[in-house]
Amino acid sequence: MNRFFYTALIRGLTPGLLGWMALRARRSDGDWGVCSGARFGRYASPSPLTAPVWVHAVSLGEMRAAQPLVQALLDQGEAVLLTHMTVTGRAEGARAFAQAIKQGKLVQQWLPYDFPGATCRFMAHYRPRAGILIEREVWPNLLAAARYFRVPMMLASARFSDHALRQSLRIGSVMREAYGSFDAVYAQTLHDAQRLEQAGASAVRVSGNFKFDVAPAADKVQRGRAFAADLPRKVIVIASTREGEDELFVRAIGRQMKRTRAQGSNLSEKVMFCLIPRHPQRFDEAAELLDKAGLPYVRRSQLIAAGDCSSTALHTCAEATVLLGDTLGEMPWYYALCQVAIVAGSFAPLGGQNLIEACAIGVPVLVGPHTRNFEQAVVDAMDEGAALRTTDPDAALQTALQLLDDPQRLARMGEAGAHWVQKHTGAVARVVMGLNEIKK
Numbered sequence: 001m002n003r004f005f006y007t008a009l010i011r012g013l014t015p016g017l018l019g020w021m022a023l024r025a026r027r028s029d030g031d032w033g034v035c036s037g038a039r040f041g042r043y044a045s046p047s048p049l050t051a052p053v054w055v056h057a058v059s060l061g062e063m064r065a066a067q068p069l070v071q072a073l074l075d076q077g078e079a080v081l082l083t084h085m086t087v088t089g090r091a092e093g094a095r096a097f098a099q100a101i102k103q104g105k106l107v108q109q110w111l112p113y114d115f116p117g118a119t120c121r122f123m124a125h126y127r128p129r130a131g132i133l134i135e136r137e138v139w140p141n142l143l144a145a146a147r148y149f150r151v152p153m154m155l156a157s158a159r160f161s162d163h164a165l166r167q168s169l170r171i172g173s174v175m176r177e178a179y180g181s182f183d184a185v186y187a188q189t190l191h192d193a194q195r196l197e198q199a200g201a202s203a204v205r206v207s208g209n210f211k212f213d214v215a216p217a218a219d220k221v222q223r224g225r226a227f228a229a230d231l232p233r234k235v236i237v238i239a240s241t242r243e244g245e246d247e248l249f250v251r252a253i254g255r256q257m258k259r260t261r262a263q264g265s266n267l268s269e270k271v272m273f274c275l276i277p278r279h280p281q282r283f284d285e286a287a288e289l290l291d292k293a294g295l296p297y298v299r300r301s302q303l304i305a306a307g308d309c310s311s312t313a314l315h316t317c318a319e320a321t322v323l324l325g326d327t328l329g330e331m332p333w334y335y336a337l338c339q340v341a342i343v344a345g346s347f348a349p350l351g352g353q354n355l356i357e358a359c360a361i362g363v364p365v366l367v368g369p370h371t372r373n374f375e376q377a378v379v380d381a382m383d384e385g386a387a388l389r390t391t392d393p394d395a396a397l398q399t400a401l402q403l404l405d406d407p408q409r410l411a412r413m414g415e416a417g418a419h420w421v422q423k424h425t426g427a428v429a430r431v432v433m434g435l436n437e438i439k440k
Contacts, residue, residue, distance in 0.1 A: 001172040003140050007116060014113075027281050030087030033110050041112040041121030049107055052079040053439065054128035054151075056111055060088040060278075061354065062134045065157060067096050068213040068428045069132070074100055076432070081126055083111040088279065088328070095329050111142075119145035130439035132156050132431075134210075136164065140178040152183040152438040156431045157210040159188050160195040161372055168199045176200035183438045186431050189376045205434070208427035209377065211356040216332035221361060224336025227309045231317065233272045236400045237338040237363075239331065240278040240353040241286075242345045245393075249275060249344070250289045252393035253322065256401070257295070268296075268321040271404065273397075276325030276334055278345065278353065283326040290322055297322040300330070335361045339410060340400040342366045345373075347393055352378065359386050359417030364403060364410055366396050386417030 001009075010017075018034060025032035033039055053073050057063040063084065073080050074097075082097070084090040093108055100106040109126075112118035119142045130152045136159060146153045168175040179185075179200035186207035187193035193204040228235060238249050253273050260267040275297075277286050283299075290297045298320040303313040304327070317323065325334055335341055341363045345353035351373035355365045365387040371378040381387035390396040403410055 001174050003144065003174045003177065006140055006171075006174040010114060025087070030091075032087050036110065038110040039113055039118070040115070041118035041125070043121075043125050047107075047126050048104060049079045049081055049126065051127060051129040052081040052107070053435070054081040054083065054126065054131040055134065056083045056132070056137055057089055057093065057134045058084060058111070058137050059086040060092055062137070063089040063092040063096070064214060064354075065210040066134045068215070069134075069156065069210060069431060070097065070106070072428050072432050074105055080106045081128060082106055082108050084108065085111055092329065114139040114141045116141050116145070120148065123149040123151060130154065130435060132435065135159055138175070138178050140174050143178045143181045147181055153181065154184045154186070154431070154435060154438065155179075155182050155196075155201070156186045157188055157207065157427060158185055158192055158196060158204075159373065160192045160199065161375075162195065163372070165195045165199055184434050186427075186434060188427075191376065205430075207430040207434075208424055209356070210427050210431075211354055211377075212360075212421055212424040213426070213428045214357060214360070216335070216357060216361055220330060220332040221336040223309055224333040227313075227333075228337045230309070230314055231272070231337075233268075233270055234404050235272050235274055235323075235338040236397070236404070237274045237276065237334050237341045237358075238344055239276045239325075239334065239341055239358070240344050241275065241282075242278050242348065242350050242353075243282075244348050245344050245350075246275065246277055246282065246286045247289055248347060248393045249397075250286075250293050250295065252397050253295060254293050255394060256397050257321065271401070272317065272323055273321065274323040274325055274334060274338060276331075280326070280328060283324070287324055287326075290324065295321050297324050299324045299326045301326050331357055332361065335363050338363060340364050340366065340403050342396045342400060344368070346370045347396070355381060355387060356421060360421040362414040362418040364388075364413035365417065366390050366399055368392070368396065381417065381420060384416045384420040386413055386420050 021034045025034055055070055057066040070080055082093050097106050112122045123145045128151050131146055132154045135157055185196055185201045185204040187196055187204050188209045190206055193206050196204045257267050296319055298316055306313040306316050335358045341358040343353055343355045343365055346368035349370045352371035358365050367378055367389055390399050
């Protein structure tokens, strides 16, 4: 397929795609600007930035990964244009860079849909001096517009699975041309680099993963640890659950509670579980599941309203078996609170979620069988002794409870994770150096 037929295809699919995005927007209760002018490259006022470096972080995960890069660019004195496709990514960017936005050093915008006219109007409006796409956001018409306006383009912290390679090769020349148009490509691993070159990219370098350079917010880590020190129970965090996983873990918690009651003890007197759905639109759904299962719970937002780490907040937790994580941007607090972290997204065939942040805080990690999106990181963490793989939610909870009874092993795993993260930092510095070589 060439770019002409690719464009014809997406034009034909546009009504369905817009309907799908509108449905996602309604479910997430956020302003996605699905039919806004910006989505079509139309703007009501001139660009407030002159020759910015443009960074595209499509969603929440990419935005979190891109934070140290964006900060490095701001520290270098660059004006930054930060684009997104989802409301969660945009909200995280607004939270992380509120000061830079207020100072006019950073502007957020929706990425336009991949139509030739929309992408050309975007480039003509903002005139970026260089563009950086994070991880795997490769759009043929967007890259063609960048070539037309002579904007040097980089793919950074790139990951590229065997499945993505097969899909790209099936689509044909349009994707080979797109990958071949990058001025620089920095892959997370050697295997990613090899697959990217097969897809059409040239001179791919291995920089590592930006997520190793993300420094957990020190104040949140400190507050999480302080709260944990005052709790009379240990905490097992179940982080970043995705579609279908909340129900699996709620059921597994219920089974663990019944099992210990049958043995004559009350698990909730010793352990509190913390369930954190990845997307905010599922906070209420998770609460309904806990209600139906008869599991007493408290929301993190209730603790904040009660005074965060106050004695009132501690009292609010007293009768809860589960702490429902219904806040955004607080993952360092949750990880600092716990003794073991189960990183979800990996207990259904969804590819897994990032385990690096938990390791950076020194928390032992458990994952499920489905980790293709972070496979190299998972394998490396397991080799270092920082993580364990389990088969299902029941096995994960059982393993976590066993670890709580083995403090020496917990300590070894936590130290191994922190050491593993430390020795893999530096990806951002390598990418910024490469950017300075190609930008106008």
